Amino acid sequence: MHVKLKGSPAFYLVGFMGCGKSTVGRLLAETISWDFVDLDDEIERGAELRIVDIFENLGEPAFRIMEREALNEQIAKARMGMPRVVALGGGAFAQDSNRGIIEASGVSVWLKAPLDRLWKRVSAKSDRPLAQDWKSFEALYEKREGAYAQADFTIVDEGKGLEPIVQAIRNLSLI
Numbered sequence: 001m002h003v004k005l006k007g008s009p010a011f012y013l014v015g016f017m018g019c020g021k022s023t024v025g026r027l028l029a030e031t032i033s034w035d036f037v038d039l040d041d042e043i044e045r046g047a048e049l050r051i052v053d054i055f056e057n058l059g060e061p062a063f064r065i066m067e068r069e070a071l072n073e074q075i076a077k078a079r080m081g082m083p084r085v086v087a088l089g090g091g092a093f094a095q096d097s098n099r100g101i102i103e104a105s106g107v108s109v110w111l112k113a114p115l116d117r118l119w120k121r122v123s124a125k126s127d128r129p130l131a132q133d134w135k136s137f138e139a140l141y142e143k144r145e146g147a148y149a150q151a152d153f154t155i156v157d158e159g160k161g162l163e164p165i166v167q168a169i170r171n172l173s174l175i
Contacts, residue, residue, distance in 0.1 A: 009083035010083065010084050010086060011107050012088055012102050012106055012107070012108045012109070013028075014092070014093035014148055014151050015110050015111040015113070016090050016141050017118065018117075018118040018122040019118060019157065021038075021087035024087075024111060024162060025037075025085045026085075027163075036084070037074055039086055039087060040089045046069075047066055067092055067098070071086075075102075086106075093150075108151040108153070109172075110155070111157060112156050112157065115141055117157070118141070119134060153169075153172055
């Protein structure tokens with residue numbers, strides 16, 4: 001077992017919107033019998049608002065505060081010995097303060113996929129406040145890519161489905 005998982009048994013899945021953090025996270029958690037948490041779902045539940053409404057009505061700074069609080073709750077649960085796979089929102093790991101506490105609290109895995117594939121996955125959805133047009137989408141990805149690259153591990157989505165990605169995470173000899 002990886003030394004980071006001994007103190008706080010948690011995987012933090014990071015990456016840009018549409019990379020499959022929630023889908024992969026659910027499957028990974030199921031295969032290793034850990035809890036799965038979608039951080040955006042936790043934020044929506046706590047705020048009783050959809051993410052898009054939080055951005056529209058309260059703004060991104062308020063959202064980031066809620067995101068940090070939700071992340072801290074998950075870290076506390078992992079430290080209490082409740083193993084979990086946490087799918088972070090696309091911008092969570094791009095925040096220096098979040099990245100620092102994640103670094104000390106478990107193992108981060110960047111799910112990396114080609115930008116054009118990510119755009120195809122999210123452009124049809126209207127619930128992505130930061131994915132309204134290609135140029136903005138591309139610029140945001142380029143802005144965040146350096147942060148994602150700081151994850152403990154990178155798993156590249158080669159377009160072969162979910163199972164190879166989950167297996168690649170399991171093959172990291174962490175669990």
